[in-house]
Amino acid sequence: MSGVRPSGYHLRCVGTGGALEYPYFFLSYARLDDRTAYVRKFYEDLLDVLELPGTGSRRQPAFRDSESLHLGADWLRGLSRAVGSCRTLVALYSPAYFRSEYCGKEWSAFADRVSRYQEETDVEPHALVPVIWEPVSARLLPQEVKAVQYAESAMGRTYLEHGLLHLMRSDPKSDEYWQVVRSIAKRVRFAADHFALPSMRNSFDLSAVKGCFPVTLAQASSGHVRIFVAAGTIDRLPPGRSRNYYGEQPWLWNPYSPPAIPTAAHRAQKVVIAEGHLTSLEVVDTQLTRKLNQAMRLNQVSILLVDAWSARIHPYRKPLGTYDKQYHPTTAVLIPCHDSDDESGPDNAALWEDLKQLFTRNWLRRNNPHDPVFWIRVSQREFDDLVARIVTVTQNRIAENGHVRRLPPGGPPPPMPCL
Known part of the structure; x- marks a missing residue:
């Protein structure tokens, strides 16, 4: 070679x-x-x-x-x-x-x-x-x-x-x-x-030899990872949640040791870029289903960064619930939670039960290392690893089942006009 x-x-x-x-x-x-x-x-x-x-x-x-x-x-x-x-x-x-x-x-x-x-x-x-x-x-x-x-x-x-x-x-x-x-x-x-x-x-x-680690088979992938954020803002706080975790825009939400920098969204983007891919940042809205379907057609990976508290409120709950009812094998969900966040700890059973009801189908495969596309209570320490791993796993799926784009029949196109 x-x-x-x-x-x-x-x-x-x-x-x-x-x-x-x-x-x-x-x-x-x-x-x-x-x-x-x-x-x-x-x-x-x-x-x-x-x-x-x-x-x-x-x-x-x-x-x-x-x-x-x-x-x-x-x-x-x-x-x-x-x-x-x-x-x-x-x-x-x-x-x-x-x-x-x-x-x-x-x-x-x-x-x-x-x-x-x-x-x-x-x-x-x-x-x-x-x-x-x-x-x-x-x-x-x-x-x-x-x-x-x-x-x-x-x-x-x-x-x-x-x-x-x-x-x-x-x-x-x-x-x-x-x-x-x-x-x-x-x-x-x-x-x-x-x-x-x-x-x-x-x-x-x-x-x-068949290795036991995830293998990157991204030939069919576009190399574009779309990150969607579902989080509140200082002006629109989820009921009962401290304002310390939020900023003026949803992508400024930071679940880890506020006011730590970078935010969860920007941290995910850094990991994606370090892996050699392009990335874009969007906010979850009523068009989420259309955007995820579009991403699948274009062989793009999608990651939903979801604040457990904000998943309860408008405008996020309905589109997230609709996502859960559909089949999106190249979309992953991460729900970060800081270890010392008492408001979101295991003692807050109502918060996690509400999330379980929202993600009824995906909840069954939560935190599964063999199917790492739906993770709850993601700690600061494992956040970067998980982002990188789910990108690899979803790109593998695209490589195996993605839409193959073929050139139209016939000869090569004529040269572009130039001055």
Whole structure:
């Protein structure tokens, strides 16, 4: 493939010598996470702690896609051989990681080798070493990933809550950061030195592996994500609700720690843009059904950001209720709620019961990680992850079932007139 690689792919391996017959570890991470030098620094720091033997330095030879796979090299073959023969896999968990097709393939392929070893020996090798690069809500993780232990109290509270990238940005020389690196190195060394996983080095094609992460199949999508907001304003407050959460316009509504910036709508737009898509912002009105139907015809994703309080009042309740009665597979609903929002907490049973009656059909699939298009009580911490994930899921549906636009029959159109 002439050195071209998929957007989610990035690889670094450390070998046991020579031609990298059995890489000591394989570092699996999303390309989006490598936009700064932090991934490379962690990789180098991990090598420092491992103190692997080798020629020319105290390290064993390193395999990197940018250095070991030259222009014109078969990157897929090299990647397949590395995943199929490495002793351990270090996976940098992040929102981008779980949206990457090839990270999902790498993870699934290595997990299969671990399962085969366990079946043959009845011994669990713990050779898959997860690292919290950036926090990911547990309910967003695939079931296969949840089965792998990735949180250890010895690594420190800051790491568990904010991830390794946060520690590096705060102080890459801190004791807390190096404590985490040493813990990771200990797990890598133990697994690599004590277990010999079955090798698939010469008979393995990673492209044929079905990864367990969501896969972006957006070829049929227009790349346009329409965001609709249903929220009150300072001049039109929902009965019983504090004014601190609202602004002069519906899109200035902020359910998280007011007066935090950006607002929920603008925060969603930032995520969509970071994913490489176009976005527009609208307010829910009586034309919502027509607009959602139009979006489906144009292969566009729609996201409804709904304030639970404002869903009770005019002009939002009727169009939202109409939406619930129809079939819109490429539309998602997020209902944010701040953790310390006492007015909207679980004790306010009437609020959530009213919302349940409004979204009777969609309520049945609420907070379903396998069908992530209707989420209630979305916390500030998981908001960005969910927006990115539902965009991926709905675009997958468009790719599978969207309207294919074909050119009219006949030859090419004549050239445009010009001066």
